[in-house]
Amino acid sequence: FNSTPIEEFMAVERTLSIIKPDAVQKNAIGAILGRFEQAGLHVAATKMMHLSRDEAGGFYAVHKARPFYGELCDFMSSGPVVVTVLEGEGAIAKNRDLMGATNPKDAAAGTIRADFADSIDANAVHGSDSAETAAWEIGYFFGQREIFSR
Ligand code: UDP
Numbered sequence: 001f002n003s004t005p006i007e008e009f010m011a012v013e014r015t016l017s018i019i020k021p022d023a024v025q026k027n028a029i030g031a032i033l034g035r036f037e038q039a040g041l042h043v044a045a046t047k048m049m050h051l052s053r054d055e056a057g058g059f060y061a062v063h064k065a066r067p068f069y070g071e072l073c074d075f076m077s078s079g080p081v082v083v084t085v086l087e088g089e090g091a092i093a094k095n096r097d098l099m100g101a102t103n104p105k106d107a108a109a110g111t112i113r114a115d116f117a118d119s120i121d122a123n124a125v126h127g128s129d130s131a132e133t134a135a136w137e138i139g140y141f142f143g144q145r146e147i148f149s150r
Contacts, residue, residue, distance in 0.1 A: 012149065013091040014044065016137035018126035021079035023116050024048075029082055032112055032125065035098055036086055045085040045147045053077040059140055068121065075121055083141045087149060092134055095127040 019032050033043065051059070056076035063069050086095055100111025103120040107113040117123040128134035138147070 012087050013089065013131070013134075014085055014087050014138060014147075015092045015095050015128045015134045016126070016141070017084045017086050017095055019082040019084070020122070020124055020126060021075065021081055022118060022122040023124040024080050024082060026116060028116050028124070032116065033082075033084070035112060036084075036095070039094055039098055041086040041088040041091055041094060042150055043084055044087040044149055045142050046082060047141075047146075048080050048082050049141075050080045051077045059137070071121060085138055085142060085147050092128055092131060096129065099125050099127050 017036065019029055023029070023032060033046075036043070053073050056073045057064075057069075060069065060072055060076070063072060066072075088094065098112055100107030100113035100117075102113075102123060104113045104117035104123055105120075107117065112125050113123050116125075128137050
């Protein structure tokens with residue numbers, strides 16, 4: 001028998017966000033991080049990086065066979081990005097909701113992509129799409145000692 005409340009066994013969900021080079025260029029880092037915080041997500045880790053083309057390619061390896069892979073790697077290594085671990089209840093889905101659809105033309109009003117993205121390739125933000133992806137993506141950029149839970 002163990003009387004520890006169930007919440008203490010449930011790890012808070014984490015997701016990886018990237019503010020892409022287009023949004024960094026637009027001076028929108030603070031505005032985008034602010035949306036996450038206003039929605040109740042917490043920044044558990046964050047850093048600015050300029051990815052090499054190989055680092056961008058490794059991150060997007062899942063898209064290797066897609067026709068846009070080469071251009072995606074060029075774009076993601078074209079300037080600095082801000083990579084962030086977001087933490088909170090339902091963080092993965094919450095972040096995807098805040099981001100909006102991949103193509104800003106389809107993104108709902110008030111979403112990050114509706115407000116900051118120019119096109120389907122320069123679309124302001126990345127967000128993990130599942131728990132499995134999130135774990136892998138967080139590990140791609142951060143060590144355990146760089147992540148701070150509340
Ligand atoms: N992408 C692109 N052209 C396309 C589809 C996707 O350049 O026709 C890029 C875009 O930057 C997108 C990323 O590839 O964010 C990953 O695509 P995915 O379908 O996973 O969209 P996301 O999960 O980012 O909404």
